[in-house]
Every structure is written in C-alpha cells, then in structure tokens.
Amino acid sequence: MVAAVAANCVIGVDIGGTKMLVGVVDESLGVLHRIQQPTADADTNELLDRLASMVDEAVEAAPGEVLGVGFGVAGILDAKAGMIAAAPHLPLVGVPFEALMGERLGVPVAVDNDGNTSMLAEWLHGAAKGVSDAVMLTVGTGIGGGIVANGGLVRGSSGGGAEFGHMVIEQDGEQCSCGGHGHFEWYASGDAIGRAGERLAGRNPASALAAAAVEGREVTGALVTELAHDGDAASIEAIVEVGKRLGQGMVSITNIFNPELIVVGGGAIAAGDLLLGPAREIVEREALASLGANVSIVPAEFGADAGVIGAAVLAFEQMAQA
Amino acid sequence: MVAAVAANCVIGVDIGGTKMLVGVVDESLGVLHRIQQPTADADTNELLDRLASMVDEAVEAAPGEVLGVGFGVAGILDAKAGMIAAAPHLPLVGVPFEALMGERLGVPVAVDNDGNTSMLAEWLHGAAKGVSDAVMLTVGTGIGGGIVANGGLVRGSSGGGAEFGHMVIEQDGEQCSCGGHGHFEWYASGDAIGRAGERLAGRNPASALAAAAVEGREVTGALVTELAHDGDAASIEAIVEVGKRLGQGMVSITNIFNPELIVVGGGAIAAGDLLLGPAREIVEREALASLGANVSIVPAEFGADAGVIGAAVLAFEQMAQA
The missing domain is CATH 3.30.420.40 (ATPase, nucleotide binding domain)
Known part of the structure; x- marks a missing residue:
C-alpha cells in the first residue's frame, strides 16, 4: 500500500510575495512533507538557489520517485517569451524561470500563475470537478x-x-x-x-x-x-x-x-x-x-495547502501530457 | 464558375429589435439576395411565420441548393433548455426557437446570439482570422x-x-x-x-x-x-x-x-x-x-451585413460539423 502511493509523487511549490512553500504531494493530493522559507530580501539568484535547495530537500524526503516539479507563482507569465512578465513582490521579472529552474533541478518543471494552478486543482479535483x-x-x-x-x-x-x-x-x-x-x-x-x-x-x-x-x-x-x-x-x-x-x-x-x-x-x-x-x-x-x-x-475545497496542491496538480497534468 | 458558387449557399438571418434581415450567402460570404422586414408589433406566431416566409423567399431566390439556415438573435439563449431565455425587444422569450423554425422550414437550422455569430464571422473570416x-x-x-x-x-x-x-x-x-x-x-x-x-x-x-x-x-x-x-x-x-x-x-x-x-x-x-x-x-x-x-x-471587417454574414457563417459551421 505504501509502495503504491510512493510510486507517484511530485513536488508542488507555492511562490508568494512573503513566503515560499514546498510540498511533496502524492496522487491522492495528500501533502506528505512541507518546507517553508521567507521570500523577502532575496535577489534573483538567491531566490532561485533557495528554491532549488528546498526542492532538493523535498525530493530526498519523498517516499519514492519524483515525477516532476510544479511551480505556482504570484505573478503574470509570458509563455510566449518563456519568462515571468510581472511579479510585484518577487525579484523574478524578466526571468526565464522555467528554463533556469529546469537546469538547476534536472527534472521536468511546470510553471503557471497561482490563480491558474488553483483553478486547475479545483476543476480537476475540487469544488468544480x-x-x-x-x-x-x-x-x-x-x-x-x-x-x-x-x-x-x-x-x-x-x-x-x-x-x-x-x-x-x-x-x-x-x-x-x-x-x-x-x-x-x-x-x-x-x-x-x-x-x-x-x-x-x-x-x-x-x-x-x-x-x-x-x-x-x-x-x-x-x-x-x-x-x-x-x-x-x-x-x-x-x-x-x-x-x-x-x-x-x-x-x-x-x-x-x-x-x-x-x-x-x-x-x-x-x-x-x-x-x-x-x-x-x-x-x-x-x-x-x-x-x-x-x-x-x-x-474552494482546498484551503491552506491550495498553493502547493495547485502546483502539484499542474506538475501531474504536465507529466500526463508529456 | 457560377455553378460552382451556386452549389453551396446558406441563408443568414439577423433578428434585431427593429428589423429582420434575411440574406442568401455563398461560401465566399457574398450576400447574393436580401430581404428586410420590420420586427415591430408582431406576436410570437406572426414573427415566426414572417421569418419562415422570408426564408422561403430567400431559398427560392438562391442560385442553387440551400444547405441550411442560420439565425443570429438579439437575445440570450439557453442552449440547455433549447429556448431563448431573454430578448428585450422580441416576442421570443421562452420560445423553443430552433425546434419551431426547424419544423416550419424543413431544413437544418442553427441559432445563436448575434454577438457570438459576429465573433464567429470575424474569427473564421475577418479581423480575428x-x-x-x-x-x-x-x-x-x-x-x-x-x-x-x-x-x-x-x-x-x-x-x-x-x-x-x-x-x-x-x-x-x-x-x-x-x-x-x-x-x-x-x-x-x-x-x-x-x-x-x-x-x-x-x-x-x-x-x-x-x-x-x-x-x-x-x-x-x-x-x-x-x-x-x-x-x-x-x-x-x-x-x-x-x-x-x-x-x-x-x-x-x-x-x-x-x-x-x-x-x-x-x-x-x-x-x-x-x-x-x-x-x-x-x-x-x-x-x-x-x-x-x-x-x-x-x-471589425464585416460592416452593415455583419448580422447576416455571422448567421450564415454559423450555418456553414453547423453543416460542416453535422
């Protein structure tokens, strides 16, 4: 039973203006492990490094193979330019976030606005199913x-x-x-x-x-x-x-x-x-x-963990389409 | 050349609060024939009868076979209930318009809000192509x-x-x-x-x-x-x-x-x-x-004929999917 659950995990990352929350999430959308750090005062590279080390820590804590990492960002994406176009409280404007995090992590990465990841989670698994x-x-x-x-x-x-x-x-x-x-x-x-x-x-x-x-x-x-x-x-x-x-x-x-x-x-x-x-x-x-x-x-059905779960659902979706 | 154009026509019907406009429209979205009547003072049955006779007249005027009839209505549709839910200037509220017109005309009928038919025409053939x-x-x-x-x-x-x-x-x-x-x-x-x-x-x-x-x-x-x-x-x-x-x-x-x-x-x-x-x-x-x-x-690219052309594009679309 534990092995079956462990077989399919992703990491969900919620990047807000005040804190970053990283969670190991299984296919039943249980959050198995949480890591939290403040966002404040980091420049772009520090923020990316901090995120990468939090994700690495989560990957180690995961009970099995990690299929991918999803990020929900409090900002506006420009998918055509492959970067974050606006993020009032984050040093990520103009940053090709998906490419840079993919390089740092070496696993498949999915990125979206946190409103979209919340909608995705509620639609596929929550109140709007x-x-x-x-x-x-x-x-x-x-x-x-x-x-x-x-x-x-x-x-x-x-x-x-x-x-x-x-x-x-x-x-x-x-x-x-x-x-x-x-x-x-x-x-x-x-x-x-x-x-x-x-x-x-x-x-x-x-x-x-x-x-x-x-x-x-x-x-x-x-x-x-x-x-x-x-x-x-x-x-x-x-x-x-x-x-x-x-x-x-x-x-x-x-x-x-x-x-x-x-x-x-x-x-x-x-x-x-x-x-x-x-x-x-x-x-x-x-x-x-x-x-x-x-x-x-x-x-909404997903409460305090909505950000992490939304990002995880995004990762599961992207893996399913890949 | 004329025969090729004549082979594929539809009738586009624009039902506004003050007038009804019926046109024969070919695949290049040329309006070949126009019939216009006022909407005012008709009750539901009169309006449906008037529309049916205008469409019949258009079918006779068409240079070839008529594939279907599209209606763009100045009102809010309820597609689930199969009726027009709201239409401030038309005696059509609560009327199962598509079913009744289909019966009267004996040809395939498609109905949508006139804003949607305009969008459809501009998207498939106009400014938003x-x-x-x-x-x-x-x-x-x-x-x-x-x-x-x-x-x-x-x-x-x-x-x-x-x-x-x-x-x-x-x-x-x-x-x-x-x-x-x-x-x-x-x-x-x-x-x-x-x-x-x-x-x-x-x-x-x-x-x-x-x-x-x-x-x-x-x-x-x-x-x-x-x-x-x-x-x-x-x-x-x-x-x-x-x-x-x-x-x-x-x-x-x-x-x-x-x-x-x-x-x-x-x-x-x-x-x-x-x-x-x-x-x-x-x-x-x-x-x-x-x-x-x-x-x-x-x-928009379609001007005065936008209503008729939008309704015609709807009809062409519906025929293509049928």
Whole structure:
C-alpha cells in the first residue's frame, strides 16, 4: 500500500510575495512533507538557489520517485517569451524561470500563475470537478483567478490571464497597486476587508474591532474575520460591505462567462457565508436573470495547502501530457 | 464558375429589435439576395411565420441548393433548455426557437446570439482570422460580444455568454435596461454617444451639434458621429468621452482574457479612430503592462451585413460539423 502511493509523487511549490512553500504531494493530493522559507530580501539568484535547495530537500524526503516539479507563482507569465512578465513582490521579472529552474533541478518543471494552478486543482479535483465552465477567484491580499471554459483552462494569448483583480469596477476609482484605477481587488480583497474594518472601527468605538485597534492590534482582514465570527457587529458590517463589492464583480463574471460555478478561495474565504451571502444576493438581484439563475457561488475545497496542491496538480497534468 | 458558387449557399438571418434581415450567402460570404422586414408589433406566431416566409423567399431566390439556415438573435439563449431565455425587444422569450423554425422550414437550422455569430464571422473570416484568443465587442444600441479562447468560441454553461454590455464598470452606477446598475453599455454604447452628444450640445450652443438639435434633429450616436467627422468639436468631444469609457471596459477585458485582439463592430464603429483612439490610450495607460502590450484593438471587417454574414457563417459551421 505504501509502495503504491510512493510510486507517484511530485513536488508542488507555492511562490508568494512573503513566503515560499514546498510540498511533496502524492496522487491522492495528500501533502506528505512541507518546507517553508521567507521570500523577502532575496535577489534573483538567491531566490532561485533557495528554491532549488528546498526542492532538493523535498525530493530526498519523498517516499519514492519524483515525477516532476510544479511551480505556482504570484505573478503574470509570458509563455510566449518563456519568462515571468510581472511579479510585484518577487525579484523574478524578466526571468526565464522555467528554463533556469529546469537546469538547476534536472527534472521536468511546470510553471503557471497561482490563480491558474488553483483553478486547475479545483476543476480537476475540487469544488468544480466535472464542470465545463467555471471561474475561480482567489481572494487574499489581492484577487487572482482562473477560468475554465469549454472544458479547458483559459490562459490567454501569452499565458497572462486571468487577472480578475484588475477588472475595472469603478470608473476613475481608487488607484490600484498596478497603477490602474478602480480595480476589483481594491474594493473586494482581504485587504479591502481590513480597510473597511479600520473605517468601521473608527465609527463604532464600542465595538470589539475598535477595542482591538486601541490595544494596538493591526486591523487586517484576518482580524476582522475573527471578530465577525465572534459576533462583533462592526466587523460583520465590514465583511458584508466587501461581500457586496465582491458580488458586483461576480455580476460581471456571470454576465460575461455564463459559468456554472464561481469558486472562491484565498485567505478571505475564512469569512465563509458572511462574505459569500451578500455576494450571492447581489448576483441574484443584479445579474441578467437567465444567467444569474444558472450560477452557483461556492467556497474552494482546498484551503491552506491550495498553493502547493495547485502546483502539484499542474506538475501531474504536465507529466500526463508529456 | 457560377455553378460552382451556386452549389453551396446558406441563408443568414439577423433578428434585431427593429428589423429582420434575411440574406442568401455563398461560401465566399457574398450576400447574393436580401430581404428586410420590420420586427415591430408582431406576436410570437406572426414573427415566426414572417421569418419562415422570408426564408422561403430567400431559398427560392438562391442560385442553387440551400444547405441550411442560420439565425443570429438579439437575445440570450439557453442552449440547455433549447429556448431563448431573454430578448428585450422580441416576442421570443421562452420560445423553443430552433425546434419551431426547424419544423416550419424543413431544413437544418442553427441559432445563436448575434454577438457570438459576429465573433464567429470575424474569427473564421475577418479581423480575428487565425487568432486563438480574441474578444469581440458589438457597440450599437447596447454592447454585445463574443469570446474566442484556446481556439474555440466560448458560449458559457448554458449558451448565454458573452454579455459584455452588462459588465459592471461603475459600482452603484446608472440603472441599465436589464435592471442592473453601472453596466458597460450605459457608458460606452452608441446610445451613450447620443447621450453625451445631447449634454455637450447643451453646453456648446455655437456647435453644429447644438444647431442640429435646434433644427429638431434627434441627437443620436449616428448624428454625433456624422458631425464629428465634419469636424464639430462638441461632437468629437462626445465621442472621445465615450471612447475612454469603452477603453475602461477594455482594460477589464485585457486583464481578464489576455487576448491578442479586441475586435470592435456594431454601428458605433462608424466613428472609427475617433472612438478607438481614446480607447487604445486608456488600455495602454491602465491595463497591466505585460497584457496591454500584447493586445491590438481593431475595427471589425464585416460592416452593415455583419448580422447576416455571422448567421450564415454559423450555418456553414453547423453543416460542416453535422
């Protein structure tokens, strides 16, 4: 039994702006071994070296042969140029990542945007299994995502899709970290929950949220979510507000894609139906009736390990096609 | 030579809110014969009868055998239920259109949304020929559209995509004809050009636009476009304003789809680069750099006959797959 499981492993690597997470993943998508390191302060070569040594360590820890390595990167790929075109928090812009990591590791390597790997994992093995038209939103610091249409992952002409966080939902609105204006992730991300929480703490001095702020705790999306689950009205209001904004973006997604499913992952999904409830109400009220009636809005199945598992699924897929 | 052309014809039918246009179309997409009738004031059966007799007339006028009939409908299809789910200006909601027309005509029938048929025609034979990832916007009274991704037309889970006109680009914005709020077509359609023109005529009493309004001419998108081409500054300003709004929607499209091409058709494209120039500037400035650099914004190749030709291309496609 152990031998059978051990026969097919891959390494999944989740490269985020603050940390890198490497996992040994078997075919049933169990994560057998985890290695984590901070991303911060590394230059390009250091980062690549650190990744290579983490992967080597994972390969040694694997209970059998490692078939390949998948990377999910918090950045925009340019598949045509074979490099990472944009990555706000990583020293990887302009880097031919797949080629360089392949050289360093000497095993087959697959690379994609982390929104796409999350969509792939949910579609092949999670909440969107068997669905031919679905959209994934990963709601965290920003908003990433992926698209399945006609039973295939949609990556765009140069592999740079699907940046749902950078949809315009407010003309001439607030400036986004990317330089654009009025983007979805400003209004509907985990960070947006934190910002709404700060504002509502100020307006509700008797709230648990205001008390936490006075104690010197940073008002983050995670804190607001925690206090909302404890019943704090101001915290709940902050999440409902952001849930409605999330719903407005989902109206666009519903009317454009006519998806069967919108899957919501990322850190903000810890708020559960406090966040998804208001989003569902907006879609029901504001989307084109015949399309809104055909869409379900559901939480992702893969939680904290979604990044590693998504990258592993990418590796399994690439090996299967090779 | 004539016999060879005559051997393969289809009938293309464009069903809009104000008129129905039927054409005999050969394989080189020449429109050999046209029949037009108003849509207005017909109930469902009258409309179906009128369509059937127009098609019969076209079949008789065709120089050879008619392989099939394609319909492009200004409405939202529900392919799963086999009916038209929504059609604001047509008595066809809930009607199993394909089945009923197939019965009446006794020839193979294909039905799709007119945005999808336009995309299909541009993709297989027009501005997007050979492109694997493209988006079409048909900018007229409203905004329709279509998507090609991974080298295939994306119609969504129930065939109701791709309603780009009903993307939210202004949270809590103006109410759309569909009941939703802040939708793209309110700000960036041909009708939006007319509305901007009315406002700017009021502010610029010395303009040709104001003079036309005083003469009692209705300030439509077409009038504004005509006067803009004649050099009227107020009319140009109206089109530039709407072109910028069009560009903001295209920022969303670029960031979501990473398309190689955005093709713009519909009546409003008569404004040409007066409209597309400002849209291109916004995309260049506001889209994610690596995605904005990879997209071209171009006018559709099929003009006034786009509806009939799109429906004909749909029919040819369906026959080829049958």
